[in-house]
Amino acid sequence: MAGGGGVFQKTSPASFDSKAFSEKITQQLQRSADLGEFCVSGNYTSNINPVTGDGSITFNNCDLGFDATVSGTLVISSTDTSFTLTYVNFSVTFNGTTEVIDFTMDCTILDTGITCTSTSSITGIDGRTYTVSNITVNSNADSTFNVDCVVVDPDNGQISVNAQSVIFDCPAPDLGRPSSGSITFSSNGSSGLVTFDSCSSYTVTVDGVGNSFTWN
Numbered sequence: 001m002a003g004g005g006g007v008f009q010k011t012s013p014a015s016f017d018s019k020a021f022s023e024k025i026t027q028q029l030q031r032s033a034d035l036g037e038f039c040v041s042g043n044y045t046s047n048i049n050p051v052t053g054d055g056s057i058t059f060n061n062c063d064l065g066f067d068a069t070v071s072g073t074l075v076i077s078s079t080d081t082s083f084t085l086t087y088v089n090f091s092v093t094f095n096g097t098t099e100v101i102d103f104t105m106d107c108t109i110l111d112t113g114i115t116c117t118s119t120s121s122i123t124g125i126d127g128r129t130y131t132v133s134n135i136t137v138n139s140n141a142d143s144t145f146n147v148d149c150v151v152v153d154p155d156n157g158q159i160s161v162n163a164q165s166v167i168f169d170c171p172a173p174d175l176g177r178p179s180s181g182s183i184t185f186s187s188n189g190s191s192g193l194v195t196f197d198s199c200s201s202y203t204v205t206v207d208g209v210g211n212s213f214t215w216n
Helices: 018-035
Strands: 043-048 055-063 068-078 082-094 097-110 113-123 129-140 144-153 157-167 180-187 190-196 201-206 209-214
Touching: none
Parallel strands: none
Antiparallel strands: 043 055, 055 068, 068 082, 082 097, 097 113, 113 129, 129 144, 144 157, 157 180, 180 190, 190 201, 201 209
16 A cells, blocks of 8 residues: 555546556456466466456466565456455465465456455464454545544454554655654554654654654
8 A cells, every 4th residue: 555656646537437447457457368478487367358348367376586486366346436356365465474364356447546345364473363343444636534443463462553644645766655644553552653744754653652663
C-alpha cells in the first residue's frame, strides 16, 4: 500500500478506468510471457481474458531477478466499478526466507476514491500462521489513506491497528515515505502510536512514552 509518487500512485477517481488499467497490466504480462522476460528462471502461465481482464496467473518458481521467487496463483476479476485480487497458496521467497500467503482484496471504485476490504492468512518464517481480518482501506483523490484491521497472533492474541490520514507525498529521494498521518495499535491493555512528523522523521509512543526517530 503505497501512495503518491510511487509505483501505486493514485489517479483522480474520475479518470480511473479499471478496465483499461486491467487490460494494460494484462498486455504487459502477456508481452513478458511471449518474450520469456518476466521470469529470470522458472515460469508462469497467464489465463487472462483479453476483453474482460478476468482470469488467473499461475507462477511456478518464478525468479523475479532480485533474489525473490514466487509460486502460486493470482486470480483477477473486475467490473466497471470494482475489482478483486485473490492470491491462492502464494509462496514468496525473498533473501532465503519463505512465507505462504492466502489473500483476498475486494475494491470498489467510488466518485470519492477507492475503498477496499480484505482478509489474509500468512504463514511466517517461524511456521506460525497469522491472520489479518476486518481490513478496510479508504483512499481519497489526494492520496490520503485510512486503514483499519485486526491482526491475530497465535500466541499474543488480537492486535487492533488503525491508520489515519496517512499521506505518501514525499519527493525524491524520499519517495514512498509518509509525510503525515498516524498509526495506532492496541492489544491486551497496551497501546502505541506512530506519528509521521515529516518526510525525514517520525515519533513512536508506547504506553505514553514517546521517542523520535529519523528515517535512515
